[in-house]
Amino acid sequence: MFNLLKTAVLMAAITALFMAIGAMIGGRAGMSIALLVAIGMNFFSYWFSADMVLKMYRAREVDETTAPQFYAMVRELAQRAQLPMPKVYLIDEDAPNAFATGRNPEHAAVAATTGILRVLTAAELRGVMAHELAHVRHRDILISTISATMAGAISMLANFAMFFGGRDSEGRPSNPIAGIAVA
Numbered sequence: 001m002f003n004l005l006k007t008a009v010l011m012a013a014i015t016a017l018f019m020a021i022g023a024m025i026g027g028r029a030g031m032s033i034a035l036l037v038a039i040g041m042n043f044f045s046y047w048f049s050a051d052m053v054l055k056m057y058r059a060r061e062v063d064e065t066t067a068p069q070f071y072a073m074v075r076e077l078a079q080r081a082q083l084p085m086p087k088v089y090l091i092d093e094d095a096p097n098a099f100a101t102g103r104n105p106e107h108a109a110v111a112a113t114t115g116i117l118r119v120l121t122a123a124e125l126r127g128v129m130a131h132e133l134a135h136v137r138h139r140d141i142l143i144s145t146i147s148a149t150m151a152g153a154i155s156m157l158a159n160f161a162m163f164f165g166g167r168d169s170e171g172r173p174s175n176p177i178a179g180i181a182v183a
Contacts, residue, residue: 007143011042045146050101050109059089059111070117070125074110077130081137086110096120100132100141108136 015038022034064071067090074088086102089111096116102108110132112125120128135141 004139004142007146010143010146011046014038015042046103046142049146050103050107050141053099053101054089054109054111057091057093057111059091062088062090069122070112073122073126074129074133077126077133081130081133083133083137084108086133086136090114090117098128098132100135101144102136103142104139105136108141110136 015035018034018038018041019031022037023031026033062071067088070090071088075085078085083105086100086105086108087110089109091097091111091113093113094115095113096119098110098112098116100108100110110129112129116128117125135144
């Protein structure tokens with residue numbers, strides 16, 4: 001429950017930040033546009049951020065036929081933790097890594113790289129995947145996923161402000177303090 005509150009506070013803070021920067025850049029109209037962008041980003045990050053993360057890593061979903069040992073391990077760990085079975089993904093990457101993503105345990109996914117499957121023993125891999133499922137159980141996957149999406153949104157806003165931050169009649173930035181604050 002506490003992580004849901006933290007997520008709501010994070011989303012409200014990002015919305016307020018967007019509105020403040022929008023007001024500095026474009027006054028009342030800028031604030032209104034920033035509010036619409038923030039609402040859109042909040043909606044998008046809540047519903048689609050896990051899919052974005054998995055696509056970014058080019059993760060491919062696996063099942064009992066394509067990765068039987070790995071899938072069975074995740075299924076057993078999820079059952080022992082009394083969690084719904086998450087979607088299971090593999091990432092063709094040599095670097096050892098694993099993560100969990102999703103908005104709640106019913107819409108969770110766990111992913112691991114092929115590198116971590118090669119490097120770790122079965123017992124070590126079980127520990128890593130149990131750790132990822134603990135993130136699912138304690139619902140901290142949503143705030144992590146939204147934080148990553150919001151960081152991208154802040155970057156987008158900074159780029160937008162840098163190029164479209166308002167200019168005077170001679171082409172100079174109309175509010176250099178706003179530009180510095182955005183940066």
